[in-house]
Amino acid sequence: MDFEQKYKVVYVTDIRSSLDFFMKKVGLKKQEELNIPGRDCAVLEMFNGDFLMLLQNEELETAPVVLYTDDCLRDHHRLKAGRVDGLTEPVYRADGVAIEFPDPCGNRFVLLEERDYTDA
Amino acid sequence: MKYQRTLVNKNEVIIESAYDSFHPEISGRYAIDMIFSGSADYTASGRDLTLFSENFIFFNQQTAYTKRINSPSKVRSMSVLFDPDFVSDFEYSRTAGDSILLDDPENYRKEAPVFVEAIYPLQGNMKFNMLHLKKHIDQGSTDALMLSSYLEHCLINYYEIYHSEVINREASLKFLSHTTKSEILRRLSIARDYIISNYNKNICLEDIARIACLSVNHFLRTFKQAYQQSPHQFLTSIRLQQAKYFLRNTDYPINEIVDIVGFECPSSFIRLFRNSFQVTPGQYR
Numbered sequence: 001m002d003f004e005q006k007y008k009v010v011y012v013t014d015i016r017s018s019l020d021f022f023m024k025k026v027g028l029k030k031q032e033e034l035n036i037p038g039r040d041c042a043v044l045e046m047f048n049g050d051f052l053m054l055l056q057n058e059e060l061e062t063a064p065v066v067l068y069t070d071d072c073l074r075d076h077h078r079l080k081a082g083r084v085d086g087l088t089e090p091v092y093r094a095d096g097v098a099i100e101f102p103d104p105c106g107n108r109f110v111l112l113e114e115r116d117y118t119d120a
Numbered sequence: 121m122k123y124q125r126t127l128v129n130k131n132e133v134i135i136e137s138a139y140d141s142f143h144p145e146i147s148g149r150y151a152i153d154m155i156f157s158g159s160a161d162y163t164a165s166g167r168d169l170t171l172f173s174e175n176f177i178f179f180n181q182q183t184a185y186t187k188r189i190n191s192p193s194k195v196r197s198m199s200v201l202f203d204p205d206f207v208s209d210f211e212y213s214r215t216a217g218d219s220i221l222l223d224d225p226e227n228y229r230k231e232a233p234v235f236v237e238a239i240y241p242l243q244g245n246m247k248f249n250m251l252h253l254k255k256h257i258d259q260g261s262t263d264a265l266m267l268s269s270y271l272e273h274c275l276i277n278y279y280e281i282y283h284s285e286v287i288n289r290e291a292s293l294k295f296l297s298h299t300t301k302s303e304i305l306r307r308l309s310i311a312r313d314y315i316i317s318n319y320n321k322n323i324c325l326e327d328i329a330r331i332a333c334l335s336v337n338h339f340l341r342t343f344k345q346a347y348q349q350s351p352h353q354f355l356t357s358i359r360l361q362q363a364k365y366f367l368r369n370t371d372y373p374i375n376e377i378v379d380i381v382g383f384e385c386p387s388s389f390i391r392l393f394r395n396s397f398q399v400t401p402g403q404y405r
Binding site for chain 1: 243244245248249252256263265266269270273364368
């Protein structure tokens, strides 16, 4: 078991369409579907090895959800090829390079490739 | 020896890993050449230049240059060769307004930009993006659209570096005429490249000024205006940056690194290193 891996829980209003979006458009792989009483839940593996847990909920996330990647330009290309509406161009920031995109439920995601500029 | 050429539309990426190689008279495309480890010698426009690890050099499309590697240790390098139309289109899409781009999308073919050719540190976003590009090519990716987006970002990063290293420095020179500013910066850039190429040798101020075609006093004054440091301080910073590279990437003893980067004694090196980076070379390693 890798204890370095992190889980990111995200509320979605339609888990099937969100799961479909993250698998087909973003290119994440489904790890497992969990049986939580009264709620559907799916776990996806992200590009950097962390996990994204989609949890069925009546309300969405109130703030943009930050996901981490090891190569933002590669993921931007993948999302662009998948014709994701609302995808932004990569933006260089003080902590790395980031793109933004919405999921089908309306959650806003920031995909950030953190870069340490100290010695680079 | 490894020599891998990857075509990305009309652009090309060449990854080379060699002890000994010679590429004469390369021209016809804009080039960004970078060294990941070791060094390579270049001859361009009558200038002899040496490109060391973690630096890159830019050549315009009309410049014919020669690249030579001759080293006891393996030199890893990458060349990104941009088709002139790709660069012109990029330049046009950055500078023209949306309405002009819609009305006259082919206008970029009329003008090819000309840049001041110089050596720059391979750092920041340029370094991250180029390492990603290299990784994809090493893994055998042939997705031209994806590789092309890395090349576009390579230009975005280069333009940013060019703006801070050339345009802004040109503006900081205290001359009224724009032509004078451009010419002085061009000569200072030649001097700067000479310092970088010979950072590990004993070089004197008179030689640098002569290569820049400036008097010593004029050179000292304008160099400080443009780069906010004296040529000697600049040379020291290059030596310290290279020392950092050797500390990070090799297990050479510190005394050997002191010799390699051109410092005369370990104690002054350790003092300068600590003053610059607030850690000793040993702690940094």
